[in-house]
Amino acid sequence: MTAEQTGLRIQEALDALAGSGAEQAAEQLVRELMEFYGEGLARLVPELPPPALSRLLDDPAVAGLLILHELHPEDVDTRIRRALDSLPEPLEVLGFEPAAGTLRLRRTASGCGCGEAEVEAALACHAPEVTSLELERAPQLLQIGTRPPLAAEAR
Structure with a gap:
């Protein structure tokens, strides 16, 4: 699954909650998870050997995550x-x-x-x-x- 597809699925879930009062809680949950994953990736990426990182950058899911968290080298x-x-x-x-x-x-x-x-x-x-x-x-x-x-x- 690509970052774009995941983003669309998350938006659909948030739209389904619209007007129910749970929308704000769901958006906060997404922000917290994004921050958590971003911090983990920020610690992981510099530890990867350049050849391994280069191969991973061809993977759409990995590239999408790194771009989303502004960590793409x-x-x-x-x-x-x-x-x-x-x-x-x-x-x-x-x-x-x-x-x-x-x-x-x-x-x-x-x-x-x-x-x-x-x-x-x-x-x-x-x-x-x-x-x-x-x-x-x-x-x-x-x-x-x-x-x-x-x-x-x-x-």
């Missing part, structure tokens, strides 16, 4: 690259505007085409700072051949 550009590297199609980063949360990407000519939802899911896990995606197609190359003229054209 990589900057946003590195996390965007990690997310894109997890996709079957290579994508070229044209630019990221942090203030707007907009990431501009270009599909490569050789790519078969990931769905936009697949790209958004990978980014949501590793780089939730990306809130808007602009996906361009690579320009198609014109292939010029040197075949001889057809018999009908030669006459």
